[in-house]
Amino acid sequence: MDWLSVLHVLLLAFFVFVICQLTRLYFADSDLTLQWAHHFGVPTSHLRGKVVWITGASSGIGEHLSYELAAAGCRLVLSARRKDELERVKKQCQLSGRVADADILVLPLDVVKFDTHKEHVRTVIDHFKQINILVNNAGRSQRAHWQDISLLVDREMLEVNVLGVLSLTRAVLPHMITSKGGQIVVVSSMAGKLGTPLSGSYSGSKHALHGLFETLRIEGHAMNIKITMVCPGHVFSSIRQKAMTEKPGEEYGVKMKPNERRMSTSRCALLMAVAIANQLDEVWISIHPVLLFTYMAQYMPTLARRLAVRIGMRVIEDIRHGK
């Protein structure tokens, strides 16, 4: 075979590869690495017996992740502020028949009460003797015009979405280091990858998590600390209803409607559990067009920025409202 024939074969192979990847992407509801792990990677049952601490377990993604991990046979610590809701989630987890009463610890906590976190860690260690995985999922979103946002709202957002995560992670890390390893899961958002109109403080807080935890990924490697960044797109939950606005103390209050174009909470939780079991570095969990746009922003940032400003605020808002 001469060099020209070899070149033709290589070009044809490359062309077939690109077509296959584009076809996979068309049908995907997450990034292609996570899709691969879902079909060919380690099953979630691999997590059986692990102690997993989930914050924001009282509703939405954290609630459904609890069901997914209970079904996989994990021992769980369920945390959020509303104890009654955590008890409800615990009961529902037990229906899987894979976990006994003592396998689920309900531990109410407020992520912004930083001075309580070390005590909470001691409570978990006393109960389970170990913490294998911490899922930093608790968080708030936002609907507000950038120029109108009070600095008090920016501060509150950073306290809940960033400082709360840092404080709890730093309280857990010493235990993981002496236990020769552990996994920190951080629930970011596609808004942590893309500038997200009408969610300035939220998008900023999620971007901050990437800088902080990409650094820990490198520093923690020698201590066998694994980091999994999870970036969901539009998922059914109470996040929009509970979102902050530009005014301190105000809730946006608009509930999601069942007919909106969004991923189901259980599907998001399943893909998250796969990402955790396979210890993936970063995953994007979303339907199109947000998934496609995130690929574009990652590989063709200039084009994506130009497109984002051309599309205009109204279309972006329609997409965010699941239209």
Ligand SMILES: NC(=O)c1ccc[n+]([C@@H]2O[C@H](COP(=O)([O-])OP(=O)(O)OC[C@H]3O[C@@H](n4cnc5c(N)ncnc54)[C@H](OP(=O)(O)O)[C@@H]3O)[C@@H](O)[C@H]2O)c1
């Ligand atoms: N749904 C989406 O479309 C979407 C998209 C991208 C990213 N996310 C991220 O996914 C995570 C979970 O959100 P979700 O969609 O499941 O919303 P959600 O249903 O509103 O759940 C938020 C959870 O966070 C807890 N929480 C809020 N403030 C807290 C605090 N100060 N201390 C302790 N817990 C607190 C809430 O429990 P209590 O009220 O009982 O404290 C609740 O369990 C968030 O980090 C969010 O940014 C969601």
